[in-house]
Amino acid sequence: MVRPALALERHCAAGPTWRCAADGEPFPCAAWRSLPLDDRLRGALLAGFTLFLRPAIHDLRGRPEGPTPPQIVRRFLWFLPMTDEEARATALRYR
Numbered sequence: 001m002v003r004p005a006l007a008l009e010r011h012c013a014a015g016p017t018w019r020c021a022a023d024g025e026p027f028p029c030a031a032w033r034s035l036p037l038d039d040r041l042r043g044a045l046l047a048g049f050t051l052f053l054r055p056a057i058h059d060l061r062g063r064p065e066g067p068t069p070p071q072i073v074r075r076f077l078w079f080l081p082m083t084d085e086e087a088r089a090t091a092l093r094y095r
């Protein structure tokens with residue numbers, strides 16, 4: 001059996017496309033989004049994925065069919081319950 005952390009190592013991405021290197025899905029892909037969440041994992045994900053917000057917003061905003069900054073925030077912080085208003089406020093902090 002493969003440990004989840006090792007399986008996830010291949011599911012990485014970087015700008016400017018922010019697509020998963022393993023499966024080509026918009027990052028974070030289903031391998032990440034299907035993780036069973038608990039508070040400890042949420043904390044770890046928040047610390048890690050917050051680092052992607054600024055470069056991802058920089059790369060993805062303003063594309064023709066591209067996501068808006070609040071949509072990018074919701075995409076990268078999928079593990080946090082967040083209202084539209086909170087996503088907008090977070091996007092303003094990280095743009």
Ligand SMILES: [Zn+2]
Binds near residue numbers: 024025
């Ligand atoms: Zn992936």
